[in-house]
Amino acid sequence: MNAMLETPELPAVFDGVKLAAVAAVLYVIVRCLNLKSPTAPPDLYFQDSGLSRFLLKSCPLLTKEYIPPLIWGKSGHIQTALYGKMGRVRSPHPYGHRKFITMSDGATSTFDLFEPLAEHCVGDDVTMVICPGIANHSEKQYIRTFVDYAQKNGYRCAVLNHLGALPNIELTSPRMFTYGCTWEFGAMVNYIKKTYPQTQLVVVGFSLGGNIVCKYLGETQANQEKVLCCVSVCQGYSALRAQETFMQWDRCRRFYNFLMADNMKKIILSHRQALFGDHVKKPQSLEDTDLSRLYTATSLMQIDDNVMRKFHGYNSLKEYYEEESCMRYLHRIYVPLMLVNAADDPLVHESLLTIPKSLSEKRENVMFVLPLHGGHLGFFEGSVLFPEPLTWMDKLVVEYANAICQWERNKSQCSDTEQVEAELE
Numbered sequence: 038m039n040a041m042l043e044t045p046e047l048p049a050v051f052d053g054v055k056l057a058a059v060a061a062v063l064y065v066i067v068r069c070l071n072l073k074s075p076t077a078p079p080d081l082y083f084q085d086s087g088l089s090r091f092l093l094k095s096c097p098l099l100t101k102e103y104i105p106p107l108i109w110g111k112s113g114h115i116q117t118a119l120y121g122k123m124g125r126v127r128s129p130h131p132y133g134h135r136k137f138i139t140m141s142d143g144a145t146s147t148f149d150l151f152e153p154l155a156e157h158c159v160g161d162d163v164t165m166v167i168c169p170g171i172a173n174h175s176e177k178q179y180i181r182t183f184v185d186y187a188q189k190n191g192y193r194c195a196v197l198n199h200l201g202a203l204p205n206i207e208l209t210s211p212r213m214f215t216y217g218c219t220w221e222f223g224a225m226v227n228y229i230k231k232t233y234p235q236t237q238l239v240v241v242g243f244s245l246g247g248n249i250v251c252k253y254l255g256e257t258q259a260n261q262e263k264v265l266c267c268v269s270v271c272q273g274y275s276a277l278r279a280q281e282t283f284m285q286w287d288r289c290r291r292f293y294n295f296l297m298a299d300n301m302k303k304i305i306l307s308h309r310q311a312l313f314g315d316h317v318k319k320p321q322s323l324e325d326t327d328l329s330r331l332y333t334a335t336s337l338m339q340i341d342d343n344v345m346r347k348f349h350g351y352n353s354l355k356e357y358y359e360e361e362s363c364m365r366y367l368h369r370i371y372v373p374l375m376l377v378n379a380a381d382d383p384l385v386h387e388s389l390l391t392i393p394k395s396l397s398e399k400r401e402n403v404m405f406v407l408p409l410h411g412g413h414l415g416f417f418e419g420s421v422l423f424p425e426p427l428t429w430m431d432k433l434v435v436e437y438a439n440a441i442c443q444w445e446r447n448k449s450q451c452s453d454t455e456q457v458e459a460e461l462e
Contacts, residue, residue, distance in 0.1 A: 255366025
């Protein structure tokens with residue numbers, strides 16, 4: 038009799054378990070998607086100056102709230118994954134001409150040149166010289182989207198194809214792109230300067246490309262001639278300081294490290310004959326045993342140590358990372374410099390962000406922009422689920438470049454006016 042009286046309570050218990058399970062799932066979803074995170078304007082780090090005040094007035098995106106897609110846009114992992122797999126939404130196909138440059142060591146460097154599709158906002162001839170991320174090139178969707186937008190805003194664009202990254206371009210020397218080698222980028226810039234002597238340059242680098250362009254500008258003062266400004270997006274600034282964090286499982290960095298290492302292995306192995314063939318005059322430090330170590334590598338650091346550093350004769354991984362990182366060159370850049378990172382970038386540890394913060398506190402030409410969301414090269418925008426074709430990053434880079442061009446035009450006009458007044462006096 039008692040058992041019959043207790044049976045009606047069992048469904049209530051099961052309903053409670055189901056409710057608890059649903060609540061747990063919802064909690065995990067909210068945490069994973071970071072749905073409780075607020076949206077806000079990016080944090081800005083800069084010195085008060087005439088240039089910074091002008092930029093704040095001329096670049097609304099710097100002070101406007103960045104709103105990623107509601108459902109998934111606050112997750113740095115999803116932003117990064119979508120950028121990596123999808124690239125961009127409805128990516129355009131800008132038409133360009135491929136240029137070939139033979140380097141002094143026999144390597145064949147290539148870049149793609151895209152002419153402007155409209156008049157520039159200040160009527161000047163301005164060329165964006167663009168360095169993509171690791172193992173990337175002009176055919177990547179995020180590059181195509183950005184180039185198309187820049188063209189429509191009156192910019193000529195030159196996009197470097199990293200040495201060995203294009204599957205249909207064979208290596209002609211036993212060397213491919215490395216973390217901080219600026220040779221190919223410098224050759225592209227010199228070609229643009231000679232071919233278009235009246236043009237001015239806007240230097241843009243994404244991820245690894247950000248390290249290369251900043252290192253290039255800081256290597257010598259001559260590299261900054263005709264350069265209006267530089268924009269670096271989502272770079273890590275110091276490979277030496279980053280290598281330890283990149284081996285940690287925090288925010289899945291070790292997993293990303295493995296995925297990128299696997300991609301690098303595939304690229305290197307696709308050029309194994311050019312790099313390791315018997316007919317190839319390899320660097321003395323590069324041995325056939327390094328090829329076997331490459332097969333078992335599970336991190337970028339192992340690949341850099343066994344293969345990449347040896348292209349340029351570095352004795353150790355520490356020496357390679359110290360010499361090839363842009364951190365030691367940043368203070369030598371005197372043109373306006375905008376450094377952009379996302380606070381939820383799973384690849385760049387927060388400790389590395391002290392580098393651009395510290396630099397912006399000392400240099401009037403530097404502005405560090407740090408939005409809460411965006412992941413690694415994501416920065417998607419959208420209302421609820423589907424992102425827009427153009428990203429916040431695409432628009433910010435062009436908006437900043439437009440503002441710098443206007444700033445230089447105003448300075449030139451003021452200088453001309455002062456000269457006229459002096460002559461009248």
